Amino acid sequence: MIVADYQVPLKDMNFLLFDVFKLEALWEKLPTLADHVDRETTEAILQECAKIAEQEIAPLSRTGDETGVSFNNGVVTTALGYKEAYATYAAGGWTALGGDVEYGGMGMPKVVTAFHEEMLCSADISFSLFPGLTAGAGLSLAKHGSDELKERYLTRLYTGEWTGTMCLTESHSGTDLGLIRTKAIPQENGSYKVTGTKIFITGGEHDLTENIVHLVLAKLPDAPAGPKGISLFLVPKFKVNDDESIGEANNVSCGSIEHKMGIHASATCVMNFDESEGYLIGEVNKGLNCMFTMMNFERIGVGIQGIGAAAKSYQNALEYAKDRLQGRSLTGVKNPDAVADSIMVHGDVRRMLLNMKALTEGSRALSTYISMQLDISTYGEGEFKKKGEALAALMTPLAKAFFTDMGFDSTITGQQVFGGHGYIREWGQEQLVRDTRISQIYEGTNGVQAMDLLARKVAGSKGELMKIFIEEVREYIDTTSTTNMEQFITPLKTSIDDLESLTQEILLAASKNTEELGTAANDYLHVFGYTAMAYIWARMAEEAFTKEDSSDKFYASKIKTAQFYFAKLLPRRISLIESIKAGSNTLFDMEDELF
Numbered sequence: 175m176i177v178a179d180y181q182v183p184l185k186d187m188n189f190l191l192f193d194v195f196k197l198e199a200l201w202e203k204l205p206t207l208a209d210h211v212d213r214e215t216t217e218a219i220l221q222e223c224a225k226i227a228e229q230e231i232a233p234l235s236r237t238g239d240e241t242g243v244s245f246n247n248g249v250v251t252t253a254l255g256y257k258e259a260y261a262t263y264a265a266g267g268w269t270a271l272g273g274d275v276e277y278g279g280m281g282m283p284k285v286v287t288a289f290h291e292e293m294l295c296s297a298d299i300s301f302s303l304f305p306g307l308t309a310g311a312g313l314s315l316a317k318h319g320s321d322e323l324k325e326r327y328l329t330r331l332y333t334g335e336w337t338g339t340m341c342l343t344e345s346h347s348g349t350d351l352g353l354i355r356t357k358a359i360p361q362e363n364g365s366y367k368v369t370g371t372k373i374f375i376t377g378g379e380h381d382l383t384e385n386i387v388h389l390v391l392a393k394l395p396d397a398p399a400g401p402k403g404i405s406l407f408l409v410p411k412f413k414v415n416d417d418e419s420i421g422e423a424n425n426v427s428c429g430s431i432e433h434k435m436g437i438h439a440s441a442t443c444v445m446n447f448d449e450s451e452g453y454l455i456g457e458v459n460k461g462l463n464c465m466f467t468m469m470n471f472e473r474i475g476v477g478i479q480g481i482g483a484a485a486k487s488y489q490n491a492l493e494y495a496k497d498r499l500q501g502r503s504l505t506g507v508k509n510p511d512a513v514a515d516s517i518m519v520h521g522d523v524r525r526m527l528l529n530m531k532a533l534t535e536g537s538r539a540l541s542t543y544i545s546m547q548l549d550i551s552t553y554g555e556g557e558f559k560k561k562g563e564a565l566a567a568l569m570t571p572l573a574k575a576f577f578t579d580m581g582f583d584s585t586i587t588g589q590q591v592f593g594g595h596g597y598i599r600e601w602g603q604e605q606l607v608r609d610t611r612i613s614q615i616y617e618g619t620n621g622v623q624a625m626d627l628l629a630r631k632v633a634g635s636k637g638e639l640m641k642i643f644i645e646e647v648r649e650y651i652d653t654t655s656t657t658n659m660e661q662f663i664t665p666l667k668t669s670i671d672d673l674e675s676l677t678q679e680i681l682l683a684a685s686k687n688t689e690e691l692g693t694a695a696n697d698y699l700h701v702f703g704y705t706a707m708a709y710i711w712a713r714m715a716e717e718a719f720t721k722e723d724s725s726d727k728f729y730a731s732k733i734k735t736a737q738f739y740f741a742k743l744l745p746r747r748i749s750l751i752e753s754i755k756a757g758s759n760t761l762f763d764m765e766d767e768l769f
Contacts, residue, residue, distance in 0.1 A: 178489050178490045178492075179228070179232070180227070180228055180232045180296055180297055180486055180489065181489065182220075182223075182224035182227060182228060182293050182296070183485060183538075184220055184221065184224055185728060186535065186538065187220060187538075188220070189717075189728070189732075190538065190539055190542045191213075191216065191285060191542070192213060193717045193721075194539065194542075194713055194714050195285075195543065195546060197216075197285060197546075198212065198213055200549070201283070203554070203558070204283075204549065204550070204553040204554060206281075206553045207281075207283055207549070207553055210275070210281060211283060211286070216282075219271070219282065219286060219290075220286070220290075222266070223268065223290050223293055224293060226266060226268070227293035227294055227296070227297040228297065230259050230262055230263070231259055231294060231297040231298050231301050232297035232298060233255075234253070234254075234255045234259055234298055234301060234439075235297065235298035235301075235602075235605070236599075236602060236605065237254055237255065238253035238254075238255075238256065238298060238300050238301070239300070239436075239438050239439060239605050239609075240438075240599075241253045241254055241438075242438035242439055243380070243431060243438070243439060243441045245428070245430060245431045248379075248427050249379075249381075249428075250378075250381065250428055250431060250441050251380075252380050252381055252382060252439065253438075253439040256301065256382065256439065257381060257382055259301065260304065260305075260334070260382045260383075263305065264333065264334025264335070265334075267280065268305065268334075269305055269308060269309070269331070269332060269333065269334035270332040270333065271286070271287050271290055271309075272284070272286075272287040272313075273309075273312055273316070273328075273331075273332045274312075274316040274324075274328070277324055277325070277328045277332060278328075278329050278332040278333065279312075279316075279332050283545075283549040283552075283553070284545040284546075284548040284549050284552075285542055285545040285546055285549060287309075288474075288478055288541055288542065288545045291306065291475055291478045291482070292478050292481050292482045292485065292538070292541075293482070294306070295478055295479045295481070295482025296482040296483070296485050296486040297482075297486075298439070299436075299437055299479055299609045299610070300437045300438065300439035300609070301439065302482075303376050303377060303437065303440045304337055304377050304380070304382060304440075305334075305337075307337070307338055307339055307340060307376050307377050308331055308334075308336075308337045308338040308377075309338075309471070309475075310338070310468040310469075310471040310472045310475065311331065311338025311339065311340060311387060311389050311468060312328055312331045312332065312338060313467055313468060313471050314389060314406075314455070314464055314465065314467045314468040314471075315327060315328050315331070315338075315387075315389070315408065315455065316328055317464075317467050318406070318455050318456040318464040318467065319408070319455050320455075323408060323453055326414055326418070327387050327408060327410070327414075330385070330387075331387060336383050336384070336385040336386065336387055337377055337382060337383050337386055337387070338377075338386070338387045338388075338389065339375055339376065339377050339378055339387070339388045339389065339445075340375075340376075340389055340465070340469070341372040341375055341378070341389060341390040341391065341409075341445060342354075342372070342391050342465065342469075343373050343374050343375075344356065344370070344371065344372060344373060345371070345373050351391060351401060351404060351462065354391055354392070354393065354404065355393075356368065356369065356370025356371070356372065356390065356391065356392040356393065357370060357392055357394075358393065358394055358405060358407055358452060359395065359449075360394065361451075364453075365451050365453055366392075366394075366407055366451070366452045366454065367449040367451065367452070368390055368392050368407055368409050368449070368450045368451075368452040369447055369448055369450070370390075370392060370447055371429070371445070372390065372445045372447075373432075373444050374432065375388075375443045375444070375445045376440060376441070376443075377440070377441055377443075378428055378443030378444075378445040379411075379427075379441060379443050379445070380441045384412075384420055385410055385411055385412050385414075386410070386411040386426075387409075387410050387411075388408070388409045388411070388426065388445070388447075389406060389407070389408060389409075389455065389468065390406070390407045390408075390409045390447065390452060391404050391405070391406060391407075391461050391465060392404070392405060392407055392452075392461075393405065394458060394459070397458075397459055398459065401462055402459060403459055404459065404461040404462050405454060405456075405457075405458050405459055405460070405461040406454070406455040406456055406460075406464045406465050407452035407454060407455065407461075408452060408453045408455055409424065409426060409447060409450050409451070409452040409453075410424055410426075410451075411423070411426045412424055413451060424451055425447065425448040425449055425450045425451075426445065426446070426447055426448075426450050427445070427446045427448070428443045428445060428446075429443075429444040429445070429446050430443070430444045431443050431444075432444075434612070435608050435611060435612070436605070436608030436609040436610070436611055436612055437608075437612055469617065469618075470570050472617050473570055473573065473574040473617045473618065474541075474544065474545075474548075474570060474573045474574065475617075476574050476613050476616065476617045477541065477573035477574045477575075477576070477577035477578055477613075478541060478573075478577070479581070479610065480537070480577040480578035480579070480580060480581025480582065480610060480613050481534065481537045481541060481577050481581055482581075483581050483582075483584070483585050483606050483609065483610040484530065484533065484534040484537065484580065484585065485534050485538070487584050487585045487587070487588030487589075487603065488527070488530040488534050488584065488588065490588055490592075490601070490602060490603060490606075491526070491527060491530065491587070491588035491591035491592065491603075492527060494592055494595070494601075495517050495518050495523055495527060495591055496516055496518055497516065498517045499512055499513060499514040499515065499516055499517075500514050500515075500516075500517050501514055501515060501517070501519075501520065502514060502519070503515050503519035503520075504519075504521075517591075523591060525742075526587045526588075526590060526591050527591065528735070528738045528742070529583075529584070529587055529742075529743065530584045530587050530588060531735055531738075532711075532736075532738050532739040532742075532743055533580045533583070533584060533707075533743065534580075534581075534584055535714075535732075535735060536707040536710060536711055536739060537576075537577045537580055537581070539707075539710045539711070539713075539714055540573075540577075540706055540707050540710045541573060541577065544565075544566065544570075544572075544573050546562075547563075547565040547566040547569065548562070548566050549562070550566075551566045561642060564639050564642050565639075565642060565643060565646075567631060567639065568632075568639040568640065568642070568643060569643075569706070570626075571623035571624065571626040571627040571631070571699070572623075572627060572699060572702060572703055574617060574618070574623045575614075575620035575623035575624060575627075575699055576699060576700065576702075578610070578613040578614045579614060579620060579700070580703075581610055581613065582607075582610050582611060582613065582614055585603070585606040585607045585610045586607055588603055588606065589603040589604065589606075589607055620699075621695070621696060623699065624695035624696045624698065625691070625692065627695065627698070627699050627702070628680070628691055628695040628698050628699070629691045629692075629695065632677060632680075632681075632698075633680075633681055633684060633691060636681070637677055637678065637681055640673075640674075640677050640702075641674075643706070644670055644673065644674050647670045647709050648667075648670060650709065650712075650713070651663055651666060651667050654712070654716060656716075656719070658719050659712070659715070659716055659719070661737065661740070662708075662711070662712040662715055662716075662736065662740055663712065665744060666708050666709060666712050669704075669705045669708055669744065669747065670709075672701075672747070672751060673701060673702065673705050676698070676701060676751055676754065676755075679754075679755070680694050680698065680754065683757065687758065689758045689761075689762055690757065690758050693757065693758035693761055694758075697751075697753050697754045698750075698754060700746075700747070700750050701747045701750045701751060701754070704744055704746055704747045704750075705744075707739070707744075708739070708740065708744050711735075711739045711740070712736070714732055714736060715732060715736035715737075717732075718730075718732035718733050718736075719733065
């Protein structure tokens with residue numbers, strides 16, 4: 175028995191794109207995409223990306239974990255094979271996949287790039303972080319940077335010649351960015367001298383590319399206090415000469431690397447800026463607005479890390495369960511020619527595998543739905559665009575927190591299927607657990623995401639953002655009346671009704687005691703997650719029913735998995751609702767000294 179080789183679930187991805195969500199029709203409504211995005215192109219892109227993920231990147235995962243990155247007097251060296259794999263990846267044009275076409279990008283929509291990201295995360299989360307941060311930096315620069323900055327730096331990020339980072343956190347501030355101390359002093363030539371130290375900087379220093387472009391949050395001397403005084407600067411590792419060649423060093427240095435529980439092959443650095451030359455992105459004191467473009471991109475990207483890890487965990491566990499002979503079925507011997515039946519005969523193993531399958535496929539589908547909203551918000555017009563913007567804002571914290579919670583649970587569940595072997599390095603499961611654990615923490619802990627959802631998005635809009643989602647689901651329920659869909663529509667209607675009434679109850683309780691928001695936030699996010707996933711599973715089942723007569727067992731599997739989700743996983747929301755209704759008293763009636 176050996177570790178399962180990662181296989182990209184291309185059939186599932188194409189099912190979501192072209193059957194469930196019918197993306198070809200959507201792209202025709204978005205003129206900016208219609209001229210260069212179609213089914214043939216998309217399928218070809220995903221097939222080629224699958225090859226590089228399976229053949230070039232996945233084989234590096236274990237050795238990368240075992241050797242990690244090294245640090246020697248400010249120089250960071252990546253794991254064996256990473257430099258060559260990154261060069262191959264960049265040469266294939268993958269660093270430009272979602273980029274602005276005016277500066278050399280391919281301009282693919284988020285629904286396509288999200289699957290690309292999932293493949294990389296399943297293959298090796300550590301590797302995925304280098305191009306992932308670069309894509310996010312490129313997105314912020316494309317949206318907020320000057321034409322001069324985009325021409326000089328964005329084009330090189332798209333070619334993969336340079337990589338990008340996001341420099342927010344400082345040791346004393348954490349999530350509270352208003353406390354940052356990094357300073358930017360204006361210069362006569364229009365540049366700034368940036369000085370400060372940032373921590374937890376992914377890809378802050380490495381040997382993959384000749385230059386690294388840092389997006390750094392800093393404050394001008396006369397800036398207002400708090401978040402309103404933050405500006406965003408582009409600070410390259412090396413200055414760039416007028417002829418586009420690499421110039422002198424820019425006083426940017428790596429002070430150390432973090433020694434982490436997982437993602438060992440990702441360079442997580444302490445970065446020092448010592449009067450480093452930087453260039454303003456966007457407006458003075460509007461840096462958080464610019465950086466949120468990248469932060470929201472990365473939050474969804476981290477959610478996709480959860481999906482990618484869960485997909486790999488399920489593949490590993492399923493192959494192991496089919497091969498592992500142990501015990502006999504409770505209903506009688508199933509494999510009389512062997513010394514024991516495979517552990518697939520055991521109810522608890524089947525429970526674990528179906529939990530993983532239903533949550534992973536459901537997360538992938540819900541992620542596709544959220545990616546659609548991002549595309550609509552980017553390329554749509556009028557009310558269509560406004561609805562996309564509203565749903566994207568509402569569901570970004572859900573994507574980050576729910577997918578990583580479910581993803582981490584699936585890596586642990588896969589480990590449990592392996593039993594003792596799940597604790598042994600050779601099988602790869604314990605690495606998945608360690609690598610994925612960070613996904614619930616970085617880009618804002620999942621508790622922070624839950625507060626963003628409930629306090630900022632739901633309460634902040636007085637429930638209007640959630641109302642938009644609820645109305646869409648109700649419209650789907652009202653127009654879906656076939657007999658075979660009743661098993662899904664009836665519990666979906668109950669779930670969406672409960673979500674609406676729960677939202678109203680929380681908002682009423684919070685109007686009397688704001689602590690109710692913090693107390694309910696995590697549970698509320700999960701109620702929303704299970705309900706939203708039920709909506710998407712119903713849509714997948716509906717489409718699978720249209721192909722039920724096919725000899726392809728893929729569609730029968732979809733229907734059976736949807737039935738499992740509604741019967742076994744959707745009811746989890748009921749206990750969460752009861753917990754929320756219990757209120758905040760038991761948390762805040764207890765004095766600190768009694769903890």
